[in-house]
Amino acid sequence: MDFESLAGIRHGLQDCRRQGLTQFFNEFMPVLTSEGYSFEDVLHALANWAAEQPRLEEVVGHLEKATDEIHSPS
Numbered sequence: 001m002d003f004e005s006l007a008g009i010r011h012g013l014q015d016c017r018r019q020g021l022t023q024f025f026n027e028f029m030p031v032l033t034s035e036g037y038s039f040e041d042v043l044h045a046l047a048n049w050a051a052e053q054p055r056l057e058e059v060v061g062h063l064e065k066a067t068d069e070i071h072s073p074s
Helices: 003-034 039-051 054-071
Strands: none
Touching (some): 039 054
16 A cells, blocks of 8 residues: 555544544533533543653643633633
8 A cells, every 4th residue: 555545544544533523522511510520620631641741742732722711810
C-alpha cells in the first residue's frame, strides 16, 4: 500500500474511535449525572489526569478554563 492509502485508513480508524468515544459519553454521562456528577466534574477529572501526563501539560490550562467557563455568565 502506498502512503496515501495508509493515511486514509488511519484517518478512517481515528474517526471511528472518536465516534465510539462519543457514543460512550452519550451513554455514560446520564449514568454519572444520575450519581450526582456533573460535566464540570468530568472536566476536573480530565484536567487532573492530564496534569499527570507530561506530554499533556499544556492542555491542563485549557481544561481548567473550560471548567471556569461553565460558571461564567453568558
